[in-house]
Amino acid sequence: MSAWQDLVTASLIGTERTEVPPAAVPGVLTSDPASATQDPAAVLLDRAALLTAARRAGRRPGQADPLPLAEPDPRPAMSQAAGRRLARMLGGQYPELLAEWLTAAIARGLRPPPELLPALLDRTRRAGPADSSLLRLAAEAGGPRARWLAGLNPDWELVTAQHLPAEDAWRLGRAAQRRGYLASLRVRDPAAASELIAGSWESAGPDDRSMFVRVMADGPRLADEPLLEAALDDETAWIRKMAADVLAALPGSALARRMTARAVRCLRIERGPRGTRLVVFPPAKSDALMRRDGIATGPVGGSSQPADQARLMLEVVARTPLLTWTDDFGLGPAQIVTLWSGDWAPVLFTAWSRAAIAQRDQDWMSALLHRALTARPPGLAAEIEALRQLARRADPRLGGPAVLPDPGPDAPPVIREATRLLRFRYEMLKELDDHDGGD
Amino acid sequence: MAERWNRARVLSLAPDTSSQQAAQSLATGRSWPLTGAAERGALWGECLGSATTPYRTAVDLSGPAYQCSCPSRKFPCKHALALLLLWSDDSIAAGGDPPEWAEKWFATRSARAGDAEDPKTPADPAAALHRAEQREARVAAGLDELDRWLCDQVRQGLATSQRSGYRLWDDIASRMVDAQAPGLAERLRALAAVPHSGPGWEGRLLEEYALLRLLVTAYSDPGKLPSALRDTVRSRIGFTVRQAEVLASAAPVRDHWHVLARRELDQDRIRTRRTWLRGRRTGRFALVLSFAAIGQSLDGSLTVGTVVDADLAFYPAAVPLRALVAARHDTLPAGAPPGLTTAGLLAGYARALGLDPWLESWPALLEGTPARTPLPCLFDAAGAAVPLHPGLGDCWPLLALSGGRPLTVAGEWTPRGLWPLTAWDHDGMAVGPVPL
Numbered sequence: 102m103s104a105w106q107d108l109v110t111a112s113l114i115g116t117e118r119t120e121v122p123p124a125a126v127p128g129v130l131t132s133d134p135a136s137a138t139q140d141p142a143a144v145l146l147d148r149a150a151l152l153t154a155a156r157r158a159g160r161r162p163g164q165a166d167p168l169p170l171a172e173p174d175p176r177p178a179m180s181q182a183a184g185r186r187l188a189r190m191l192g193g194q195y196p197e198l199l200a201e202w203l204t205a206a207i208a209r210g211l212r213p214p215p216e217l218l219p220a221l222l223d224r225t226r227r228a229g230p231a232d233s234s235l236l237r238l239a240a241e242a243g244g245p246r247a248r249w250l251a252g253l254n255p256d257w258e259l260v261t262a263q264h265l266p267a268e269d270a271w272r273l274g275r276a277a278q279r280r281g282y283l284a285s286l287r288v289r290d291p292a293a294a295s296e297l298i299a300g301s302w303e304s305a306g307p308d309d310r311s312m313f314v315r316v317m318a319d320g321p322r323l324a325d326e327p328l329l330e331a332a333l334d335d336e337t338a339w340i341r342k343m344a345a346d347v348l349a350a351l352p353g354s355a356l357a358r359r360m361t362a363r364a365v366r367c368l369r370i371e372r373g374p375r376g377t378r379l380v381v382f383p384p385a386k387s388d389a390l391m392r393r394d395g396i397a398t399g400p401v402g403g404s405s406q407p408a409d410q411a412r413l414m415l416e417v418v419a420r421t422p423l424l425t426w427t428d429d430f431g432l433g434p435a436q437i438v439t440l441w442s443g444d445w446a447p448v449l450f451t452a453w454s455r456a457a458i459a460q461r462d463q464d465w466m467s468a469l470l471h472r473a474l475t476a477r478p479p480g481l482a483a484e485i486e487a488l489r490q491l492a493r494r495a496d497p498r499l500g501g502p503a504v505l506p507d508p509g510p511d512a513p514p515v516i517r518e519a520t521r522l523l524r525f526r527y528e529m530l531k532e533l534d535d536h537d538g539g540d
Numbered sequence: 541m542a543e544r545w546n547r548a549r550v551l552s553l554a555p556d557t558s559s560q561q562a563a564q565s566l567a568t569g570r571s572w573p574l575t576g577a578a579e580r581g582a583l584w585g586e587c588l589g590s591a592t593t594p595y596r597t598a599v600d601l602s603g604p605a606y607q608c609s610c611p612s613r614k615f616p617c618k619h620a621l622a623l624l625l626l627w628s629d630d631s632i633a634a635g636g637d638p639p640e641w642a643e644k645w646f647a648t649r650s651a652r653a654g655d656a657e658d659p660k661t662p663a664d665p666a667a668a669l670h671r672a673e674q675r676e677a678r679v680a681a682g683l684d685e686l687d688r689w690l691c692d693q694v695r696q697g698l699a700t701s702q703r704s705g706y707r708l709w710d711d712i713a714s715r716m717v718d719a720q721a722p723g724l725a726e727r728l729r730a731l732a733a734v735p736h737s738g739p740g741w742e743g744r745l746l747e748e749y750a751l752l753r754l755l756v757t758a759y760s761d762p763g764k765l766p767s768a769l770r771d772t773v774r775s776r777i778g779f780t781v782r783q784a785e786v787l788a789s790a791a792p793v794r795d796h797w798h799v800l801a802r803r804e805l806d807q808d809r810i811r812t813r814r815t816w817l818r819g820r821r822t823g824r825f826a827l828v829l830s831f832a833a834i835g836q837s838l839d840g841s842l843t844v845g846t847v848v849d850a851d852l853a854f855y856p857a858a859v860p861l862r863a864l865v866a867a868r869h870d871t872l873p874a875g876a877p878p879g880l881t882t883a884g885l886l887a888g889y890a891r892a893l894g895l896d897p898w899l900e901s902w903p904a905l906l907e908g909t910p911a912r913t914p915l916p917c918l919f920d921a922a923g924a925a926v927p928l929h930p931g932l933g934d935c936w937p938l939l940a941l942s943g944g945r946p947l948t949v950a951g952e953w954t955p956r957g958l959w960p961l962t963a964w965d966h967d968g969m970a971v972g973p974v975p976l
Contacts, residue, residue: 165909
């Protein structure tokens, strides 16, 4: 044992019970340092002091096993401001916007700061296979450096495995890998993806069928309509529901036409002496065909008839192509949302918001946001949630300076929150556009 | 009025480039219906922004310190920077009284500054001498007590101290506070963490006790020490040297100082910022400390990754590291500073230990590649590795930054390993302080 270790052992036991070992180190310290004291404890401390300094000063370098080199990443670096925002988002600020940020960074071909990749990989790994699109985005934005890191840390393999869709992933992979393969095939070759789904549908279990519908929900295509229409009669309730949601977001689908036929009976425009207004004739009750089209039946009992009717109205309008209203009324979204509709205003706001989000209609989203932020603040829980969703999805240019007024200090929290969110998204994309490589 | 700063110096205060750009576009007379400057280094102005009322911005050049009514979380905000740019361009008329809102803020600033300075200049030299003698006697008695305590620990055996809890060190630390030896008190308080610092804690505790007794021994016989070492011993015990004395005692060293790294530590509701510098010409390392109550902003004038042309006044010590910025001339653009080899780092530390055996954090500036095995470490071109501090964990961000290639890394070298603080990526950009 080394002279130092002997001293440590003696100090642990205590000099009451043991001798003070020598501090001589052959070739370095040839004799024990002189002590001016006879107290064994003091002698031990003096020797320890000498050895401490000698050990610290005499430290020798060690060996290391070099890591493999990461492939170079040819993409230009993003601006420092953009990198700092990613750090803030990974630290917990608006984490739900991460997918949008990653998509924008990928679209601009920018390289994120590599030192943030571990946190990004951890964050997406925690989101897990449930959010395979986030995994794909993180892998693509992270580029070769993220793949290199995943090669060093098994925790992150899942993230980058998503990036390598192979036929094998489809035949042999886990659910998340199969979904990743199908989704990326659908981006590359949508017809081939539809064919693959159609060919696998009959033999697929409910988990696979719901995965198919979910993949088709990401950028719905009219070409997928036959599959989705058939899924409306699926034996599993929530596959039926999901298929109906996807078809409702497809303005050209048969379901959308059926919904339009219902909707135009429920909501009409009246141009009278007291001005133009909307008049609502809510559906009396739901029937089997409405249920097939995804309109949920109201809660059994307990709920009043007006509440049920409002619910049905909301469900129908939320699934109706928004073109129905602009065509039917001959007005633009910005005008329609300001029309007087009395007590029905919250229902219509919520329904149109859901429709605008599902149909990805930016004009409607802008009009609804503007209305909510400047004229009629939302009050009901459903409206507040709709506003939140609008602020997350509307054109971020709305968050630009001087587009929307600054909400005053007395504005309701939901208004301030929605404005902050829009501003954040605007800034976030602006920083990505501001890139200049090495600022 | 304070010496006018040039544009580069103003822009170097910006938290990021977008602030720099925003500030430059705001720095026009049109945006500022009201501006003013006072003799004592105070600027104020009202800036037209997107809000209905103009933003009210004030800058105290002595800090510099900033105040603005805008909601920006950036610090300083673009308004404060724009105001400084206007002043830098000589576009602000001097003189005039600040408006009430600015006057109020300047008043609270100067009241605070007054608190910080030590107004107790000795009116009576004899009384001052008497106080100094009293303190020496109190410290000497305290050190005797500490010595007995240290020997008692080793006599009874350190095995018991793991069970005794923080009170063991807290009590002796309080007695050192009473003995007017705050440096020792701080060191003792930190020991409570050692028994929980993982395998090898016994050795680390013995090292600390041994070095404390060495300090006691050194203080008790000052005649045997060279004067610089005496200064080191006294400063480690907790005797302070006034800034004015530092500025008066030695000729300042002018150099282009690379601002290498920054580390912040919180203790007793005080935040300490340690900023490490290295002179391009002299190769000297320097440490600039700044202090603030937690929640208040620290001096941000030294930005990591920049080079400042400045005169530094070093505190007297066997290994002079701590310094004051005596005068600052310019801020220059900078890339990565040249790093040392592992052998150079270890040799430098060994030499420094020969002069000051208590030295526990030594400035490290290495050209090295991070690796994970056998231990997280950094190795240089010759393959010589130094371990990273075990308190750092996996060091993934540092690895990610490197991609397996060499980086320039600045940080603190300690007996337990390297604590990286800043790394320069392959484009020469400083990254940090992130938890590397």
